[in-house]
Amino acid sequence: MDNLREDAMRCKKVLELLSRFIENDFADEESAEIKAHIDKCEGCRKEYEAMKSLLDRLETIPLVCVPLSFKDAVMKHLPEKKDEDK
């Protein structure tokens, strides 16, 4: 009867769980339930793809380089070790 509202609730729930779902952080049964919903609900599927693509992008963020003289600078600035005994 109240199908629409029920669906809306389910979507809200699924969207909340999406981030965890992507990490496989659910038991099989729960995971299958979420997957089934994503398969048939376009809105949630879009969110799912968007989140996945964000996570993929994060992994390709370019790294900054280490300055060539970095190690030498650190080594030069190391304080003399205090004697072990006081």
Added chain:
Amino acid sequence: MVETKELLADPAIVEKIVGGDKEAFALLVERYQKGLINFIYHMVGHYEEAVELTQDVFIKVYVNIATYDKNFKFSTWLYRIASNCTIDHLRRRDPMAASLDERDEDDNLCIEPASHDLGPHDLLEQKQLEKEIVKSISELSPLQRELIVLRHIHYRSYEEIAKITSLPIGTVKNRIFRARKQLMERLRDKR
């Protein structure tokens, strides 16, 4: 017999340093400098500042090396010190601001070449998106930023992140999930 120092495990290197072999510290710097500079860079949003802070972190590590507990992974201990230093630094630098607006307007930044073969148009598009992602990360709170950077740029496990941040693992997970959602919303606002 000649020891190939490069192959020494972290705890063995630490032992040497504690025993007075100051030069052995260079091995740890070599091993972790790239990771730390990138971690701190994404936290503070400014290259020179990140380099300087990373140097301070290594010095702090050296001074406190005798307190390293071998039951932890060395990198966990290292990142924990880096995390504390960076959060302190951010608090001192901008006590009010949760976000960082004046990032390097880059371009003179030394960035590693991306390995993908993309056409000039796609490359431009990708660069733009990368910029927006980096900007969105910088708008998160320092803790959220740290969690995202550790998890998704440094690929640390939840267990390790929990140890680095001194938070329970459940909390770490929940906060990362929330941070991701926020990141996505911020990114969407920019598109």
